Amino acid sequence: MTRISGRYLAKRIVVSYLTLLVIMSLLFVLLRSMPGSFITSMINPQMTREQIERIRETWGLNEPLWRQYVQFMINYQTGDFGRSPTYSTAVSELMLRRLPRTLILFGSTFIVGYIVGPLVGMYLGWWRGSNKDKSIFSSSLLMYSMPSFWIAWLFIWLFNYHLGWLPSSYMFTQFPEFEWTAFTVMRDVLYHLALPLLSVSFIGWVGAMLIMRPSMNNVTEEGYVFLARAKGLSERTVMLKHAARNALIPVATGAIVGLAFIIDGAVVIENVFSWPGMGQLIVNAVLSRDFPVAQAAFFVIAALIVVMRLFTDVVYTYLDPRIKFGEGE
Amino acid sequence: MSDNQTDSGRRRFMKGTGVAAVSLGLAGCSGGGDEGTETTSEGTTSEGTETTESTPTEAGSAEDIEEGGIFNFGMGQPPNNINPIASSSAYSGVITDRIYESGAAIDPVNFEMHPNVFTDWTSEEMDETGDDDQPNVRLLFNVRTDGLTWNDGTEFTAEQVVWSYNYLLEQMPGAYVASLNAIDEVSMSDESDWDCEMILNSPVGTFAFDQFGIPILPKHKWEGVSDFSTYQPYENDGPVGLGPGVVTQYQPDTSIEVSFAEREGEYNLASLPWREEVNGIIAGGPFIDAMRISVYSSESALTQAFLEGEIDSLYDNIRTSSIDEVENTDGVELVDGFDTGYSHVSFNLRRTPLDDLPFRQVLGFAFDDVYWVQQLQRGYAQKGDFVMPPGYTAVRPETSNNAELLTAPATNAFDFRQGDSPGAVDVDGVRSFLTEGQMITGEGGTYAGFDYPGSLTGVTASQTEPKHEYTFGPVESSVLRQSDADPDQEIRVDGETITSINDGPLTMFVDPPQDSPQMAKMTENWVSMLQQIGIPVEQQVLSFNTALTRVYSEENFDMFEMGWVNLSPFATNTLYGLFHSDNADDHSVAEGDDEENNTSTSLNNPMGYGLFEDATADDLISTARTSLDTEARNAAAREAVEKIYLDFPTMVTMYNVVKWPVNSAEWDGFLGDIPGPGSTYLGVQMLQVHQAGSGSE
Known part of the structure; x- marks a missing residue:
C-alpha cells in the first residue's frame, strides 16, 4: 500500500532541488565574499598585467559575476566541480578518490554504532529506573561528553604507543613487504581500521542509545505491549518483538539523517588518524585556500543532508503505518 | 639528486x-x-658570497x-x-x-x-x-x-x-x-x-x-x-x-x-x-x-x-x-x-603616525627582546635585527667593517628600553625621544638612553627629520583608560590623539593564541609596554588566511606579525620582492573583482616601503640587482639592508x-x-x- 502520494513525493523532490539550488547560490556568494581570491596565491609580484589576466582567464574570473554565477550553477548541476588549483586535478576526481575511504571508516563506525546503541537503549529503556539503567546511562553520558579527538588520542597512546598492538595512522601499510591481493588488502585495511573504529565507536553508539531509550520507554506503556504480556508471551519476546520493533522507528529515521553527517564528522577524526579521506581533504583545502575543493566538499555535505531528509520522509511511511504523506491532496 | x-x-x-x-x-x-x-x-667556482x-x-x-x-x-x-x-x-x-x-x-x-x-x-x-x-x-x-x-x-x-x-x-x-x-x-x-x-x-x-x-x-x-x-x-x-x-x-x-x-x-x-x-x-x-x-x-x-x-x-x-x-x-x-628567513612585525607606512620614522622606532624600543627570545623562545632563537638572517653574512652590514655578528652595538639600535622596574619600559626616556624630535638616522649618538655608534655601512635613514610633532596629554582614548598598564598620559600627534586621527587605536593583527601561543604572549606584553608609554594600541586576532588577505592583498592593516622563510642568500631578489616600490601597491589602480579596491594581487611589500621619498631603498636595491660584479652587488645589498633597518618599516623580531x-x-x-x-x-x-x-x- 502506498502511504506517500506521487504528487506529494514530486513536490518534495522539487523542494529538495530548489533547496540545493539555494545552497549552491549561497556557496557561490559566500566564497566570493571572502577576502581575496583563490588565485591570489598563484599571482606573483613579478608577473606582468597580461600574465595575471591570463591566470584570471584560466579560472574564469575575467567574466562578469553574473556569468560566473550562471556557469557555476550549470557546472554544479552537471557534476562538474571544477579544478583544484593546489592538486592540479579535477575536484570530482579528488572527491571520488577520497569519498570511499571516508565511507569505509565512518560506514563501519556507523554500523557498529547503530547496532550497539539501539540494543543498549532497548535494555535501558525496558528497565528504566533500575540501577543498571542509572549506572550505564550516566556513564554513557559521561563518555558522550568527551571530545572524540581526545578519546582518539587516548586510544592511540594506549594501543599504539604503549601496547604497540595497532597502527595509529593511514588506511594501508605504506611501504608493504607483501604482495597486494584481495585478501591482503582486506586484512590490511581492517588492521588499520581497528583503532579509528574503536575510538569513534567508543562513544559513537551513545547517540543511537539516547534516541532508543526514551522511545523504548514510551512503548512499554502502549496497549499492544500489555496485550502481548496478557497473552503470556515471555518478557524477552515482548521486549524484542513487540516493543523494540516499534521503538526503532525514530532510531531508523535518525540513522538515515545521520548518514549524511558522516563527512562532517570525518574532519577531526581523519586528521587525528591521518586517514586520507574527505575530512582531511576539507581541512587541507581550507588551509591552502583551495576554494573549488572546499566549495565542492561543502556542497556534497549539504546535498547528502537534503537527499537523506527526503529519503527519511519516504522510509518513514513504510516504517510507521500510521504516517501518511499527501493523503488529502 | x-x-x-x-x-x-x-x-x-x-x-x-x-x-x-x-x-x-x-x-x-x-x-x-x-x-x-x-x-x-x-x-x-665562481666568485661567491662569503660564508659564516x-x-x-x-x-x-x-x-x-x-x-x-x-x-x-x-x-x-x-x-x-x-x-x-x-x-x-x-x-x-x-x-x-x-x-x-x-x-x-x-x-x-x-x-x-x-x-x-x-x-x-x-x-x-x-x-x-x-x-x-x-x-x-x-x-x-x-x-x-x-x-x-x-x-x-x-x-x-x-x-x-x-x-x-x-x-x-x-x-x-x-x-x-x-x-x-x-x-x-x-x-x-x-x-x-x-x-x-x-x-x-x-x-x-x-x-x-x-x-x-x-x-x-x-x-x-x-x-x-x-x-x-x-x-x-x-x-x-x-x-x-x-x-x-x-x-x-x-x-x-x-x-x-x-x-x-x-x-x-x-x-x-x-x-x-x-x-x-x-x-x-x-x-x-x-x-x-x-x-x-x-x-x-x-x-x-x-x-x-x-x-x-x-x-x-x-x-x-x-x-x-x-x-x-x-x-x-x-x-x-x-x-x-x-x-633561512626571519620573523617580523611590519607597519603600514601609509597610515599616520606609522608614516613617521621616530614613531616607528619607538615601537621597537617597546619590544622586550629578552623576554621574547630568552623566556618565550627558551633561547632557541636569536634576537632579530636585519632583514637578512645571520647565516647570510655576505649581505649583512656587519661584514662591511668586520663587526661582531648580531651583537655589534650598531645592530642593537632598537633594543628594548628597560625601565626602572622589571617588565616596564623606560616611559620617560621614550617619551622624550619623541617630544624632543629625535630619531636614529644612522649617525652616532645617545637615543632614549642607549648609545648608538652609527651605521655600519655608512648609510643613513631616508627620513631626515620628524614628520609630526609629538606631545603628551591627558588620557582620553578608552583603550588606554581601560588598560591595565594604567598610563598617566596619552600621546598626541600634531595635537590630536591617534584614536581621533584613525577613528580608533592602532591595531595589531595576531594569530589565534592556540596557533601561536608565544607570539600571543609577546604581543600582549608589547601592547602593554606601548600603552604604558601612552600609545593606544589594541590586538585583533585573525586567522592566518584572513590576515594574509587583509595584509598582502588589501593592505588594510596597521601592524601585523608574520615571518619569511627560504630567503635567498644573495639578498638582491629578496630585497626587491619585499622592499622595493615595484612590489608595493600605491592603490592608484583598482584591479580585480572589486572595482573600488585592489584586492586581486598579493604584493610582498604591504608596508608600502619605497612608495615614499622618506622611506625607500629603491636605488640601492636596483643597483644590487643589476650589478654583475659580486663584490659591488654585495656591498649595495648590505647598504640596502642597513637602510631598511634604519627606516624601520619592519621590525625583525627573531631568527630561529x-x-x-x-x-x-x-x-x-x-x-x-x-x-x-x-x-x-x-x-x-x-x-x-x-x-x-x-x-x-
Whole structure:
C-alpha cells in the first residue's frame, strides 16, 4: 500500500532541488565574499598585467559575476566541480578518490554504532529506573561528553604507543613487504581500521542509545505491549518483538539523517588518524585556500543532508503505518 | 639528486615558528644567486658570497661508505602534485628536487654557484638595450651531455635544454615567472666554443641562480603538453628528469618513494670535482637505495612518529616544545642550522603616525627582546635585527667593517628600553625621544638612553627629520583608560590623539593564541609596554588566511606579525620582492573583482616601503640587482639592508635556531651549520646521508 502520494513525493523532490539550488547560490556568494581570491596565491609580484589576466582567464574570473554565477550553477548541476588549483586535478576526481575511504571508516563506525546503541537503549529503556539503567546511562553520558579527538588520542597512546598492538595512522601499510591481493588488502585495511573504529565507536553508539531509550520507554506503556504480556508471551519476546520493533522507528529515521553527517564528522577524526579521506581533504583545502575543493566538499555535505531528509520522509511511511504523506491532496 | 635549491628556494609555504610565517610569493623574491662573472672551467667556482665563520661537519670519504638502506622521511603536509612547474609547494619540492636538475647548483656552505648540467658559462653586456633602457646581456654556456641521461634512460642533448627554456617561456609558469621575464631568447649558439646562448633583457647579477636555476624538462615528455598546469607526471610514466631519483611509489595523500638504486651508475652530477672542495660535502652520492616519504596530518603526529622511530627525520625542524624530548631520546640527534628567513612585525607606512620614522622606532624600543627570545623562545632563537638572517653574512652590514655578528652595538639600535622596574619600559626616556624630535638616522649618538655608534655601512635613514610633532596629554582614548598598564598620559600627534586621527587605536593583527601561543604572549606584553608609554594600541586576532588577505592583498592593516622563510642568500631578489616600490601597491589602480579596491594581487611589500621619498631603498636595491660584479652587488645589498633597518618599516623580531632531528643511530653524513638543513638544503643531505658506521666520520 502506498502511504506517500506521487504528487506529494514530486513536490518534495522539487523542494529538495530548489533547496540545493539555494545552497549552491549561497556557496557561490559566500566564497566570493571572502577576502581575496583563490588565485591570489598563484599571482606573483613579478608577473606582468597580461600574465595575471591570463591566470584570471584560466579560472574564469575575467567574466562578469553574473556569468560566473550562471556557469557555476550549470557546472554544479552537471557534476562538474571544477579544478583544484593546489592538486592540479579535477575536484570530482579528488572527491571520488577520497569519498570511499571516508565511507569505509565512518560506514563501519556507523554500523557498529547503530547496532550497539539501539540494543543498549532497548535494555535501558525496558528497565528504566533500575540501577543498571542509572549506572550505564550516566556513564554513557559521561563518555558522550568527551571530545572524540581526545578519546582518539587516548586510544592511540594506549594501543599504539604503549601496547604497540595497532597502527595509529593511514588506511594501508605504506611501504608493504607483501604482495597486494584481495585478501591482503582486506586484512590490511581492517588492521588499520581497528583503532579509528574503536575510538569513534567508543562513544559513537551513545547517540543511537539516547534516541532508543526514551522511545523504548514510551512503548512499554502502549496497549499492544500489555496485550502481548496478557497473552503470556515471555518478557524477552515482548521486549524484542513487540516493543523494540516499534521503538526503532525514530532510531531508523535518525540513522538515515545521520548518514549524511558522516563527512562532517570525518574532519577531526581523519586528521587525528591521518586517514586520507574527505575530512582531511576539507581541512587541507581550507588551509591552502583551495576554494573549488572546499566549495565542492561543502556542497556534497549539504546535498547528502537534503537527499537523506527526503529519503527519511519516504522510509518513514513504510516504517510507521500510521504516517501518511499527501493523503488529502 | 642535485643540490639545486633554486626550486625549493622559490616556493611559498607556511612555517610554524611560534609565529605563523609565510613566504608569500617568494617565487620572485627568493631567487637571486651569485655566480660571479664567469666560470671558465669545470670545478672552478665562481666568485661567491662569503660564508659564516662556523665550520660545517668534516666530510667523510665516499670510498669508505657502505651504500644501501632506505631513509624514512616524514612531512606534515602532502605534496599535492609533483609537476615541477605547476606546484609551488615546498612539500612537492621534497620529491621533485630529487628528480629534476638545473644548469647550475649552489653549495650551502659558501653559497657559491657551481657547474651542474651546464659545465661552464660566460656573460657579456650587449650594445642593445631592453625595455627599461638597461643593456641586454648575453649568456653563453655549455651543456654536459657525457654520461648524463634522463631518468627513463633517454639520451640527453643540448638541444633539449634550448627546447626546455623555450617551452617555459611559452608557458610562463608562475613559479618561475620572475626568472623567465628576464629572458628574451634561448637558442643554440653560433659560436663554436659554446653550445647555447641566452639573451637577458637587462643585467641580472644573479643569473646563475635565477635563470640557470630553472629545472630542465624532457622534451619527449612535455612536447605535447599544451597546458602545463594540468599535466600529471606520475600518470604519464614520470616524472622524468636528470636527477638521481625515480618515483617508484606515489600515493600523494600518504606515501611516496623515491628510489636512487634505480639510477645506480647513471647519475654523475654528485661526483663533480667542486663537490670535493666544499667543506662538509661528500661527493659521489646518493648512498641510499631510496627515500621513503610518509605524510602525517599534524605536526604532533609527525613529531611523535620521529620519537617512536617510525621515521628517520622530518621536514624542516623540530618544534621548540619537543627539543628537550628529542635531546633525551637515545639514537637521535639534532642537526644545528641557521634560519633561512626571519620573523617580523611590519607597519603600514601609509597610515599616520606609522608614516613617521621616530614613531616607528619607538615601537621597537617597546619590544622586550629578552623576554621574547630568552623566556618565550627558551633561547632557541636569536634576537632579530636585519632583514637578512645571520647565516647570510655576505649581505649583512656587519661584514662591511668586520663587526661582531648580531651583537655589534650598531645592530642593537632598537633594543628594548628597560625601565626602572622589571617588565616596564623606560616611559620617560621614550617619551622624550619623541617630544624632543629625535630619531636614529644612522649617525652616532645617545637615543632614549642607549648609545648608538652609527651605521655600519655608512648609510643613513631616508627620513631626515620628524614628520609630526609629538606631545603628551591627558588620557582620553578608552583603550588606554581601560588598560591595565594604567598610563598617566596619552600621546598626541600634531595635537590630536591617534584614536581621533584613525577613528580608533592602532591595531595589531595576531594569530589565534592556540596557533601561536608565544607570539600571543609577546604581543600582549608589547601592547602593554606601548600603552604604558601612552600609545593606544589594541590586538585583533585573525586567522592566518584572513590576515594574509587583509595584509598582502588589501593592505588594510596597521601592524601585523608574520615571518619569511627560504630567503635567498644573495639578498638582491629578496630585497626587491619585499622592499622595493615595484612590489608595493600605491592603490592608484583598482584591479580585480572589486572595482573600488585592489584586492586581486598579493604584493610582498604591504608596508608600502619605497612608495615614499622618506622611506625607500629603491636605488640601492636596483643597483644590487643589476650589478654583475659580486663584490659591488654585495656591498649595495648590505647598504640596502642597513637602510631598511634604519627606516624601520619592519621590525625583525627573531631568527630561529634551527634544530633538524635525525636518526643518528642508523644514519650518518648530515651536514650541519647551514641554513635550513632539513628543508632548503634537504637535497644536499639526501646526496650524502649514509648508513652509520660506514664512511670516515
